[in-house]
Amino acid sequence: MGLFTMFRALCLGMLSFTEGANEAxxxxxxxxxxxxxxxxxxxxxxxxxLGYWYQVYGAPTNVIFQGYGKCITAEYGALDNGYVxxxxxxxxxxxxxxxxxxxxxxxxxxxxxxLTVHLDGTPVDSxxxxxxxxxVKDGQYQYSIITTPSGVSLWVLTRDIDVFxxxxxxxxxxxxxxxxxxxxxxEQEDTCVYDSQKELxxxxxxxxxxxxxxxxxxxxQTSVPTMVCISKYESSFNCDATNKNTDGSTDYGLTxxxxxxxxxxxxxxxxxxxxxxxxxxxxCQTNANCAYIVWKQQGYNxxxxxxxxxxxCDNYKISC
Numbered sequence: 403m404g405l406f407t408m409f410r411a412l413c414l415g416m417l418s419f420t421e422g423a424n425e426a427x428x429x430x431x432x433x434x435x436x437x438x439x440x441x442x443x444x445x446x447x448x449x450x451x452l453g454y455w456y457q458v459y460g461a462p463t464n465v466i467f468q469g470y471g472k473c474i475t476a477e478y479g480a481l482d483n484g485y486v487x488x489x490x491x492x493x494x495x496x497x498x499x500x501x502x503x504x505x506x507x508x509x510x511x512x513x514x515x516x517l518t519v520h521l522d523g524t525p526v527d528s529x530x531x532x533x534x535x536x537x538v539k540d541g542q543y544q545y546s547i548i549t550t551p552s553g554v555s556l557w558v559l560t561r562d563i564d565v566f567x568x569x570x571x572x573x574x575x576x577x578x579x580x581x582x583x584x585x586x587x588x589e590q591e592d593t594c595v596y597d598s599q600k601e602l603x604x605x606x607x608x609x610x611x612x613x614x615x616x617x618x619x620x621x622x623q624t625s626v627p628t629m630v631c632i633s634k635y636e637s638s639f640n641c642d643a644t645n646k647n648t649d650g651s652t653d654y655g656l657t658x659x660x661x662x663x664x665x666x667x668x669x670x671x672x673x674x675x676x677x678x679x680x681x682x683x684x685x686c687q688t689n690a691n692c693a694y695i696v697w698k699q700q701g702y703n704x705x706x707x708x709x710x711x712x713x714x715c716d717n718y719k720i721s722c
Contacts, residue, residue, distance in 0.1 A: 440553050442515030442531045448486065450543050452478045458566055459558035459578070459585045469494070472589040476559060479611065481505060483722055487608045488519060503608030503639065505722070506530055520721065522609050534577055536570055545570050547577065556583050563590050605642040607686060610722035612639055612656065615690035621697070628702060629693065631715035633657050635707030641686040654680050655689035657705070664692055675699070
């Protein structure tokens with residue numbers, strides 16, 4: 403969902419206004435005034451909305467909150483509490499991966515097109531209003547147009563970039579122009595680096611996704627917030643994180659499980675207390691399962707992230 407720019411971290415990036423104007427052949431800038439009365443969609447099937455999206459258009463004002471960005475993507479998933487997990491990704495001007503996670507929810511379920519988004523580290527939640535949806539193919543909406551009550555911010559998302567420009571671009575841009583939205587094109591694909599699933603390379607999760615893994619692993623509800631805090635300081639919620647220690651051992655994954663004591667297959671592995679390979683710890687749920695074993699044996703003090711941030715982690719709050 404490279405779409406929640408109101409918070410700076412949401413879509414993490416957008417091509418700048420001047421960049422778009424200077425490269426008209428790649429990012430044509432259209433100057434239209436947004437309409438005053440915003441009408442959101444009357445129906446939205448969340449199951450058809452979940453999954454991976456690419457941003458193809460956005461408002462030129464998004465750059466104020468997101469800075470320069472290209473290859474902007476969004477990934478939405480279902481959470482146990484009925485909320486929607488959010489992971490926004492982009493490449494910045496130095497081609498470094500930037501991500502921000504959070505969750506979306508309804509304040510008023512009678513307005514299916516009007517969601518609210520919380521992004522981790524941002525002080526306020528913001529509106530996420532869906533004003534137009536594409537057709538459903540293979541169980542997924544093919545595009546989505548999102549704005550805010552003012553109509554100033556704008557995100558246009560699609561499932562497949564080539565298919566969008568071939569089949570849907572004309573109807574989308576016609577809608578934007580008729581409703582007087584200002585928009586620029588987002589750079590995608592030419593210089594974007596995706597993995598085999600066509601996703602930007604990374605494995606970051608939101609607070610709520612991490613909480614779900616921990617609950618599924620067996621952590622009691624009262625321990626989950628503290629373990630989420632520990633995960634934040636150990637890996638920044640990156641399930642692919644590794645750290646090489648001075649003794650030669652390696653810490654793996656979401657909760658940085660140490661190779662010497664807890665897993666097998668590493669050159670330093672000895673005890674394998676979790677009875678699993680170190681490489682399997684890049685799987686978020688497998689890592690959380692091992693963390694539960696660590697916690698039962700050693701408590702929170704097994705993690706330096708807890709020792710260094712004990713007061714914060716003992717009082718950590720999550721909204722999942």
